[in-house]
Amino acid sequence: MLSYVIKRVLLVIPTLLGAAALVFVLMRLIPGDVCVVRLGSSGGTFDPKAIALCHAELGMDRPVLIQFLDFVWGCMRLDFGTSMWSGRPVTTEILARLPISLEIAILATLVAIVIAIPLGAISAVMQNTWIDHVVRIFAVGGIATPSFWLGIMSILFVLNFTSAVFGKPWMPPIEYVPIWEDPIHNLSMAMLPAITVGYRYAAVSMRMTRSAMLEVMQEDYIRTARAKGLIRKLIINRHALKNALLPVVTLIGIEFAFLIGGLVVTEQVFNLNGVGRLFVQAVQNQDYTLTQGLVMLTVIIFVVCNLIVDLLYAWLDPRIRYS
Amino acid sequence: MSGMSREEETMTRKDTGTHRILKFGLAAMVAVGVTAAVAETPKRGGVLTFMIPADAGPSHDGHRETTFAVVHATAPFYSVLIRVNPSNPSSTTDFQCDLCTEMPKPTDNGLTYMFKIRKGVKFHDGSLLNAQDVAASWSKIVFPPKGVASARQNNFVMVESIKAPDDETVVFKLKFATLTFLPALADPYTYIYSKKKLDQDMHWYEKNIMGSGPFKLTDYQVGQSIKGERNPDYYHKGQPYLDGFVGVFAPKQTVRTDAIRADRAALEFRSVPVSAKDQLVKELGDKITVQESDWNCGNVVTPNHKRKPFDDVRVRKALFLAVDQWKGAQALSKIAIIKTVGSIVFPGSPLAATKEELQQLVGYWPDIEKSRAEARRLLKEAGQENLAFELLNRNVDQPYKIVGTWLVDEWSKVGIKATQKVVPTGPWFDGMRSADFDVALEANCQNVVNPIADVGRWLPNEVYSENYGYFSDPQMIEIYNRMLKETDMAKARVLMRQFEKRINDEAHQLAVTYWYRVVPMRSYVKGWKISPSHYLNQDLANIWLDK
Numbered sequence: 058m059l060s061y062v063i064k065r066v067l068l069v070i071p072t073l074l075g076a077a078a079l080v081f082v083l084m085r086l087i088p089g090d091v092c093v094v095r096l097g098s099s100g101g102t103f104d105p106k107a108i109a110l111c112h113a114e115l116g117m118d119r120p121v122l123i124q125f126l127d128f129v130w131g132c133m134r135l136d137f138g139t140s141m142w143s144g145r146p147v148t149t150e151i152l153a154r155l156p157i158s159l160e161i162a163i164l165a166t167l168v169a170i171v172i173a174i175p176l177g178a179i180s181a182v183m184q185n186t187w188i189d190h191v192v193r194i195f196a197v198g199g200i201a202t203p204s205f206w207l208g209i210m211s212i213l214f215v216l217n218f219t220s221a222v223f224g225k226p227w228m229p230p231i232e233y234v235p236i237w238e239d240p241i242h243n244l245s246m247a248m249l250p251a252i253t254v255g256y257r258y259a260a261v262s263m264r265m266t267r268s269a270m271l272e273v274m275q276e277d278y279i280r281t282a283r284a285k286g287l288i289r290k291l292i293i294n295r296h297a298l299k300n301a302l303l304p305v306v307t308l309i310g311i312e313f314a315f316l317i318g319g320l321v322v323t324e325q326v327f328n329l330n331g332v333g334r335l336f337v338q339a340v341q342n343q344d345y346t347l348t349q350g351l352v353m354l355t356v357i358i359f360v361v362c363n364l365i366v367d368l369l370y371a372w373l374d375p376r377i378r379y380s
Numbered sequence: 381m382s383g384m385s386r387e388e389e390t391m392t393r394k395d396t397g398t399h400r401i402l403k404f405g406l407a408a409m410v411a412v413g414v415t416a417a418v419a420e421t422p423k424r425g426g427v428l429t430f431m432i433p434a435d436a437g438p439s440h441d442g443h444r445e446t447t448f449a450v451v452h453a454t455a456p457f458y459s460v461l462i463r464v465n466p467s468n469p470s471s472t473t474d475f476q477c478d479l480c481t482e483m484p485k486p487t488d489n490g491l492t493y494m495f496k497i498r499k500g501v502k503f504h505d506g507s508l509l510n511a512q513d514v515a516a517s518w519s520k521i522v523f524p525p526k527g528v529a530s531a532r533q534n535n536f537v538m539v540e541s542i543k544a545p546d547d548e549t550v551v552f553k554l555k556f557a558t559l560t561f562l563p564a565l566a567d568p569y570t571y572i573y574s575k576k577k578l579d580q581d582m583h584w585y586e587k588n589i590m591g592s593g594p595f596k597l598t599d600y601q602v603g604q605s606i607k608g609e610r611n612p613d614y615y616h617k618g619q620p621y622l623d624g625f626v627g628v629f630a631p632k633q634t635v636r637t638d639a640i641r642a643d644r645a646a647l648e649f650r651s652v653p654v655s656a657k658d659q660l661v662k663e664l665g666d667k668i669t670v671q672e673s674d675w676n677c678g679n680v681v682t683p684n685h686k687r688k689p690f691d692d693v694r695v696r697k698a699l700f701l702a703v704d705q706w707k708g709a710q711a712l713s714k715i716a717i718i719k720t721v722g723s724i725v726f727p728g729s730p731l732a733a734t735k736e737e738l739q740q741l742v743g744y745w746p747d748i749e750k751s752r753a754e755a756r757r758l759l760k761e762a763g764q765e766n767l768a769f770e771l772l773n774r775n776v777d778q779p780y781k782i783v784g785t786w787l788v789d790e791w792s793k794v795g796i797k798a799t800q801k802v803v804p805t806g807p808w809f810d811g812m813r814s815a816d817f818d819v820a821l822e823a824n825c826q827n828v829v830n831p832i833a834d835v836g837r838w839l840p841n842e843v844y845s846e847n848y849g850y851f852s853d854p855q856m857i858e859i860y861n862r863m864l865k866e867t868d869m870a871k872a873r874v875l876m877r878q879f880e881k882r883i884n885d886e887a888h889q890l891a892v893t894y895w896y897r898v899v900p901m902r903s904y905v906k907g908w909k910i911s912p913s914h915y916l917n918q919d920l921a922n923i924w925l926d927k
Binding site: 087088089090091093094095096097104105106107110111113114142143144145149150153154209212213216220225226227228230231232233325326327328330334335338341342343 | 431435436438439445446447527529530531533534586587601602603604605626628629630631632634635638639641642643644645663804805806807808809810811813814845846
């Protein structure tokens with residue numbers, strides 16, 4: 058097992074290098090640069106000498122190859138440099154945003170698991186009944202509804218509902234406060250985005266749970282368990298569901314990794330100062346170093362999540378062994 | 381208080397008959413007046429939460445940054461030498477001292493300005509601010525040392541030297557007398573920094589905030605919010621009224637509108653689209669007040685003179701003649717942040733063209749049918765009856781994309797087939813800077829109304845290298861240089877008309893519809909007055925909450 062984990066971790070290095078090279082080249086293919094955006098985006102007049110000075114300050118006047126080698130050398134030392142936009146270290150910029158993104162991802166995952174696994178299992182067990190149909194409609198609705206639209210609608214609903222019932226519109230707080238400082242404030246802010254993101258996430262997982270359960274329920278060992286006279290609840294919980302969870306866990310792992318940096322629009326809709334919003338800012342500002350740092354982070358998160366999922370397989374299905 | 385005493389006096393007199401009725405009437409009138417006066421007497425206390433409609437600026441250094449996000453977030457922490465009068469910010473000529481004690485009269489034929497600096501002003505770290513700090517800050521802006529960026533260095537080409545002969549005096553020596561100097565000095569980004577800090581590290585203020593303004597920094601959450609608390613040592617007596625403020629960065633319009641609606645925030649200072657204002661007014665009624673103003677910002681149509689057929693003045697003129705600015709502005713004002721028709725000078729300025737003067741210019745004719753007939757004739761004469769081109773536009777809704785769409789429609793009315801290429805800010809700039817476009821829709825957004833300096837952006841590329849029209853026009857340069865050194869307002873106005881006429885006669889670039897600021901705010905926010913720029917009047921010292 059240990060050697061497997063070490064191999065997987067080592068495999069991260071070429072993946073990171075490939076991603077680094079790709080993002081380095083792609084960012085530089087976009088016309089314009091951070092200095093032009095910084096000096097000219099307000100529409101006022103500016104001194105062109107300032108652009109040259111900005112390029113020199115950020116090292117953008119050096120040959121591209123040197124810039125690339127510098128970047129790779131930095132990556133090898135886990136130093137992603139400083140943001141070209143703010144001048145702060147890339148790690149500081151990311152760490153300032155990571156807690157809220159992580160919190161939303163965890164809460165949304167919890168929402169998804171709480172909804173998806175029981176409903177998916179019930180839907181499979183009660184296949185083709187009205188309950189199954191309702192659950193499937195609920196799931197298809199979740200897949201078809203964009204999270205950002207649901208987010209806007211949920212805020213409007215809360216505003217209108219509170220206005221009608223209490224005479225004063227209410228919306229979640231607009232400033233993030235860590236959960237350990239003020240749990241009520243924190244959860245009031247995180248609740249709506251977690252539910253809206255979690256709903257879509259739940260819908261996808263629910264479909265997966267249902268189809269995996271349907272497949273498992275046809276297996277010989279389930280028939281054997283039935284023949285042995287085991288009670289239905291035990292067959293579903295102990296034998297069917299545990300085995301059906303393998304593909305669901307994979308899906309949850311990938312979705313969780315996606316949520317860390319992928320809540321681009323949801324974070325904007327709820328004014329969450331998270332990694333997704335930072336990603337958009339970095340690309341819009343053509344902040345090469347920050348974008349590169351964020352891509353590296355995303356790659357690492359995906360690799361780690363996949364590794365955890367693979368390790369979970371062994372726990373869920375003892376027949377699976379890594380060497 | 382004097383009102384109260386008048387009221388008491390009125391109520392204690394012995395009266396009878398008609399006199400009593402008259403006196404009661406008078407008493408009632410005085411009471412109403414007193415109520416109004418009391419209502420407008422600033423109250424101390426409270427925390428103002430406002431939205432900053434952008435992501436956080438690159439650094440905290442006002443001297444090097446250009447985005448309003450920086451000035452909205454940091455102006456409350458700093459003092460400036462002079463400023464636009466916060467009680468009368470809509471005026472384009474009313475400047476007053478902030479750190480100085482009296483607005484100076486220029487001496488030496490307009491070449492020397494001597495400012496006396498207030499005594500006893502303290503930085504937030506407790507150190508005393510004096511003329512040395514003012515001179516050091518201004519030197520950083522006007523003569524930045526190598527490796528230090530100053531975004532407004534170009535505005536001070538007239539300055540020869542800045543000196544502080546003693547701790548209470550700062551002297552600006554000019555190379556030539558000009559009307560542009562004082563307005564340029566009132567730029568809201570020209571924060572006064574501590575000389576000690578600058579001597580230690582010229583870049584210190586990029587990552588730190590420490591001024592002498594009405595508020596002291598208490599917290600900055602990277603990319604999320606900024607907080608300040610009242611500076612008890614502030615030198616403008618009685619101010620600030622607020623205990624503190626919170627500025628929340630929120631680039632999404634819906635978030636900001638919802639936050640005002642739910643009273644999570646009281647206002648945003650930039651501007652909102654008309655639809656957002658209407659929604660707030662409809663939903664909140666008298667809990668919302670709205671301030672509106674013409675804005676010292678507008679869009680500019682720039683044909684690329686380097687590219688055929690826009691090297692032909694007839695084609696460029698046809699583009700301008702096809703556009704009905706008068707009707708367009710009226711219609712677009714219902715959906716976009718635009719309203720007033722103007723040319724190169726902000727419409728509220730004494731140097732701006734009157735409506736009659738404007739209507740003489742190409743692109744502003746009052747009879748649009750005649751104008752479009754002339755456009756068709758010119759296109760035919762130039763052999764461009766089937767002209768088709770691409771309009772390079774910026775991926776910003778308000779008002780770029782709306783104005784761009786309107787222009788495309790206007791051009792279609794003379795048979796021109798224009799399509800829009802809408803791109804993000806970086807590629808938009810890159811297209812213009814590399815001259816890789818047919819016609820571009822640019823923006824021209826200035827802060828203090830300083831017409832002669834503001835119109836510098838219209839100068840040919842050889843003088844102002846960020847003019848993307850790529851034309852050469854020695855006559856324009858000659859007129860501008862005379863105007864820059866003219867100190868008589870009436871003569872400057874004449875020169876401005878010549879400069880403007882030249883731009884329009886040659887159809888170099890066309891100013892289209894000035895933007896319009898609409899600031900809805902919670903009715904309990906008092907004391908703040910709108911100005912022609914979202915960069916101005918942002919130190920929050922005069923704001924109070926009527927809660």
